[in-house]
Amino acid sequence: KKQNNVNSSTSETFIKKSLGVNKSRSVISKFVNPSTNNQNHHGKDEVKNESTIDENPYLKNIDPKMVEMIRNEIIECKNLITWDDISGLQFAKNTIQESVIWPLLRPDIFKGIRRPPKGILLFGPPGTGKTLIGKCIASQSNSTFFSISASTITSKWIGEGEKSVRALFAVARCHQPAVIFIDEIDSLLCQRSEQEHESSRKIKTEFLIQLDGAGTNDDDRILIIGATNRPQELDEAARRRLVKKLYIRLPDPQARKDMIKKLVDSENHVLSDDDLEKIASLSNGYSGADMKSLCQEASLGPIRSMSFDMINNIEADQVRPINLQDFLSALKIVMPSVSSEDLNHYVTWNDKFGCSD
Numbered sequence: 001k002k003q004n005n006v007n008s009s010t011s012e013t014f015i016k017k018s019l020g021v022n023k024s025r026s027v028i029s030k031f032v033n034p035s036t037n038n039q040n041h042h043g044k045d046e047v048k049n050e051s052t053i054d055e056n057p058y059l060k061n062i063d064p065k066m067v068e069m070i071r072n073e074i075i076e077c078k079n080l081i082t083w084d085d086i087s088g089l090q091f092a093k094n095t096i097q098e099s100v101i102w103p104l105l106r107p108d109i110f111k112g113i114r115r116p117p118k119g120i121l122l123f124g125p126p127g128t129g130k131t132l133i134g135k136c137i138a139s140q141s142n143s144t145f146f147s148i149s150a151s152t153i154t155s156k157w158i159g160e161g162e163k164s165v166r167a168l169f170a171v172a173r174c175h176q177p178a179v180i181f182i183d184e185i186d187s188l189l190c191q192r193s194e195q196e197h198e199s200s201r202k203i204k205t206e207f208l209i210q211l212d213g214a215g216t217n218d219d220d221r222i223l224i225i226g227a228t229n230r231p232q233e234l235d236e237a238a239r240r241r242l243v244k245k246l247y248i249r250l251p252d253p254q255a256r257k258d259m260i261k262k263l264v265d266s267e268n269h270v271l272s273d274d275d276l277e278k279i280a281s282l283s284n285g286y287s288g289a290d291m292k293s294l295c296q297e298a299s300l301g302p303i304r305s306m307s308f309d310m311i312n313n314i315e316a317d318q319v320r321p322i323n324l325q326d327f328l329s330a331l332k333i334v335m336p337s338v339s340s341e342d343l344n345h346y347v348t349w350n351d352k353f354g355c356s357d
């Protein structure tokens with residue numbers, strides 16, 4: 001799956017592996033790990049070994065069909081995501097660097113009392129960079145990145161949910177260091193209710209068991225990242241296990257300016273530093289995803305002022321540059337997607353449970 005971005009420098013091209021479509025490859029054939037760095041230079045034995053991975057004891061008693069399915073969820077990072085690609089969120093970035101990235105890179109130093117948390121939670125409004133951070137963690141720690149949304153486990157693999165959870169962790173153990181990113185984790189680990197379906201209760205129990213098991217072994221290098229827009233739905237058991245709870249908030253003016261700058265940089269524009277500041281202050285309440293939509297909308301301004309005939313014939317370099325007026329018009333069309341009421345929920349939850357900044 002290739003995502004085309006307005007900003008080509010934001011190195012956001014991820015290819016989703018489709019290993020399962022190759023009929024000639026059976027489950028017992030060799031699995032080529034997409035992770036580029038299989039070597040551990042710091043004296044720890046690597047768990048993954050490409051030639052023997054299918055005979056790996058972790059996969060004993062795991063349905064091969066499930067293993068294949070999980071492998072289809074492996075995402076290969078074609079381009080590295082760096083911290084610079086993520087605007088703002090300095091506190092979250094520093095915390096992650098110290099408590100997650102370094103331990104994954106140097107398990108020999110981060111042991112005992114320095115042992116990293118097994119799980120972290122990224123919570124906040126949609127479109128604020130939670131997924132981006134997950135990808136960045138995987139890139140920066142040279143880990144295999146497993147990305148799965150809770151609805152895939154609960155809806156797509158209906159009836160096989162708990163087996164798939166077990167398979168997910170088993171396959172991740174074979175590909176250490178591994179980062180398992182679970183989007184919408186609230187729907188997997190929500191508070192128990194009377195109406196709760198037997199199958200979702202089983203999935204939840206299995207998930208908590210696996211979460212407790214992951215990283216029990218000293219050599220285990222698996223990090224679980226849960227992301228949610230609805231942290232208030234998580235129950236106590238989930239909150240306790242996802243030790244670091246980081247509020248991924250809406251971007252501040254400086255972060256918004258940084259985003260606009262990066263997004264328009266690859267385009268022809270005449271925006272001064274003052275213009276960028278003006279747009280940043282006028283876009284109060286916009287998420288990162290909203291900022292991207294705003295820039296996309298503004299970038300169409302120069303095209304909209306042309307007739308179809310002109311569009312058909314004009315040389316690409318003759319298209320007029322994007323200007324402040326394009327952004328002022330776009331600000332009337334693209335509105336912030338997060339309400340202030342929703343924001344209050346996050347602030348309250350962060351005060352109560354978050355590792356606040």
Ligand code: ADP
Nearest residue numbers: 085086087126127128129130131132288289292
């Ligand atoms: P979430 O997982 O929080 O819903 P995403 O990480 O999927 O949000 O963000 C959606 C898009 O919005 C990203 O691909 C990126 O283009 C943009 N974006 C969001 N937050 C940021 C940020 N802090 N810095 C840079 N880009 C961002």
